[in-house]
Amino acid sequence: MRVLVIEDDPKVAGAVKAGLQGEGYEAVVSSTGEDGFFRATTEPFDVILLDIGLPGRSGLEVLARLRVRGLTVPVLVLTARDTVEDRVRGLDSGADDYLVKPFAFAELLARVRALLRRGRPEEALRLRLADLELDPLTRSARRHEEPIQLTTREFELLDYLLRHQGHIVSREMLARDVWKEPTRGTPIDNVIDVHITRLRRKVDQGFTPRLIHTIRGVGFMMKEGEA
């Protein structure tokens, strides 16, 4: 999987590149719109990350020209501005998704995965990790063949974590995707923490290995073994 990162800030670009490589992607960095446009039109990429605050040519312009050229590669726009007009303008120019700076890296990875997954069939209906099983159809969960009683919210939370197993899930992602909160405030963070604690009590207490891990300052991850 090749990812083109068009980003002028060397620190951000470097971190994103390293992070993507850590996840097994091949990342290429372009620091100007011109260079990015050239690479995007001459080399094959699976996803493009585009900063629209670029010097020289505006990122949106690059995007529009790519689309005019007929390039269908998914583009994730990174922007420091988050007014509704900016988002609309981005999507209008042919972006597939946008992410507002500052963003959590886990969020960036989740969006990239979603763009790569696009158009492919949903994974197997039954979700499992080690001896934990979850069936979205019957809305039931079992660990070590023993049923676990979950509230609706806990079930949705576990479902989401399992679908992102092996990847970090940030609080923003949970607030937006599980709690459907359009904006993130302090109350929702505390609510998420309480739910995670309860879920951990039900899923992990008395079992090995631990499956729900807290990554301090970043979010949560479901994984067999230590995070």
Added chain:
Amino acid sequence: MIRLQLRTRLTIWFAASVLLILAPFLVGILALEWRSMRAALDHHLQEDLEVALEMLVSRDGAVAWRTDAEQDIGYDAGAQRWVEVYGPDGAVRYVRGLPVREDIRSALEPPLAEPMGYRTVRTPFGATVRTLVTERVVNTETVRVRVARSEDGLRSDMRLLSSLFALAAPLAVLAASLAGYFISGRALAPMGRMADRARAISAEHLSERLPVENTHDEMGQLASVFNDTFARLEQSFARLKQFTADVSHELRTPLTAIRSVGEVGLREAKGVQDYQEIVGSMLEEADRLSQVVETLLTLSRWESGRVQPRADDVDLRALAQDVASQLSVLAEERDIAIDFAIDHSLPVATDAVMARHAVSNVLDNAIKYTREGGRIRIWSESSRDEHRLIIDDEGPGIPEDQRQRVLERFYRIDGSHSGRLGGVGLGLAIVQWALTANGGRVRIGDSDAGGARVELCWPTAQS
């Protein structure tokens, strides 16, 4: 176009209006004077003629003058006047009068073809003569009698008067201009002083005010209006200063934490475990930082009016119930019971996202401050104009003198910044804005249980 000073313009207008009034007035006086002097002259001519006719007698069958002397024909000595009597043949028979300037008299045509009545004749020497001609039959002879008086005296009087007026009018206009210049200068002087003062008032000296000399005249009112504006500007500048100070404090604290954790960590950390702790702690601070920025951006977007609140149909009961059930886990953790006592819908028109923000911030505060094992009551009151969503807690309450200030940004009751419990002190500011931007208001009081009571009041939906 030339732009003149207001003072100069006023003066010009002043002078022009004086001239406009004075000119017809003077012309009118001249005309009237001319008419009345002319009438007097004509009257004298009439009298001269009557005397002359009395003097005509018939002697030896011919027309004769009663006396032979070249005498005066009447009473009024001085001005030139004379009487001539012409025979039917056109020859002059008698000339009487004093003094007669023969050159002038002989320059006049004999009055044979002339119509009867008054006439003004200009002679080649520049003299003007007023004449009156009539016919008289004496015996069988028809004679023509012409009396004449010089009009020069009258004309020179008129000229004198005209030149007097011509001299006086510009003087009057000049005087009016000077007065106008002086008066408008006096009237505009406060304006100049105001302008000087206003120029000196800048962002740094906003506490200065314009001088108000008389609160009842227009200048005074203008100055008062300006002063009010300056006062408002000063207030917003002061708020902005406080806000900037608060923001920098709020941003600096996490930044300092990130730096010191990083620096100390680099010096002292031993293993991977330590580094994970350090980086995690730094990330937490970064997260806090971005939450402050995000909240501030939300607030400023609302305040700047760039985002207009939507008028969604919102049922406050459903909203409150939803928020309460979402936050109920937080209450459970602290063994707090939430008593939800609203049994009918409360329809209001408000921005749903803002309303949700407001309710969840207030309830979150209530949960934070209520003593463990306590109780929170959510209920409502409705009047004709508004629905009030009321949240009572069993916390320490909010002192009366701080109830307004807690709604301001960054204000915290204990006065300390960055307390773990209090968050960043923006929650209630958000609540305040969410309500006022949608036509509502926030009231803070005491709950029956001794804690705080927060009332969120929305105007009832117009159906």
